[in-house]
Amino acid sequence: MSDPIARKGLAPRFWERKRLDQMSPDEWEALCDGCGKCCLNKLEDEDSGEVALTRVACRLLDDATCRCAQYEVRHQFVPDCIVLKPSTIHEHMYWLPQTCAYRLLHLGQPLFDWHPLVSGRADTVHVAGVSMQDRTVSEFDVADEDWEDHIIDEPQGR
Known part of the structure; x- marks a missing residue:
């Protein structure tokens, strides 16, 4: 993770000095690391509430960029796609990836060194092995009843 002590004497970056609800729309969007994990279908156990991640x-x-191919108009294709907002983040914490910047900052934790805002490079999330780049199958290719065959552990990087 990023070490705030190593930055001693440097001005805090926007995510270090602002609460999530104080960020501009551009700052909010910049928090997304491009891992693609939030776009994976999940299975939730009705009894325990436990959420399993699938590929x-x-x-x-x-799959190559780990970005939504139709982000601005995604609700036309996927009406139930969740729009994460500062006012609703607490409702979605149970399924957000463990490495997610929104989760980390909400919990008062720093971003990882591989996060593009920290590293200054968009590809570090992939280089670190945290993203789903080239690891997914399309929901068009897997029947709903077969999703359990594709349960994975969340990539945490190396």
């Missing part, structure tokens, strides 16, 4: 991706996820 079955939303039809709009570009």
Whole structure:
């Protein structure tokens, strides 16, 4: 993780000095590291509430870039795609990836060194092995009843 002590004497970056609800829309969007994990279909146990991650991706996820291919108009194709907002983040914490910047900052934790805002490079999330780049299958290719065959552990990086 990023070490705030190593930055001693340097001005805090926007995510270090602002609460999530104080960020501009551009700052909020910049927090997304591009891992693609939030775009994976999940299975929730009705009894325990436990959420299992699958490698079955939303039809709009570009497996190569780990970005939504139709982000601005995604609700036209996937009406139930969740819009994460500062006011609703607490409702979605149970399924957000463990490495997610929104989760980390909400919990008062720093971003990882591989996060593009820290590293200054968009590809470090992939280089670190945290993203789903080239690891997914499309939901068009897997029947709903077969999703359990595609349960994975969340990539945490190396």
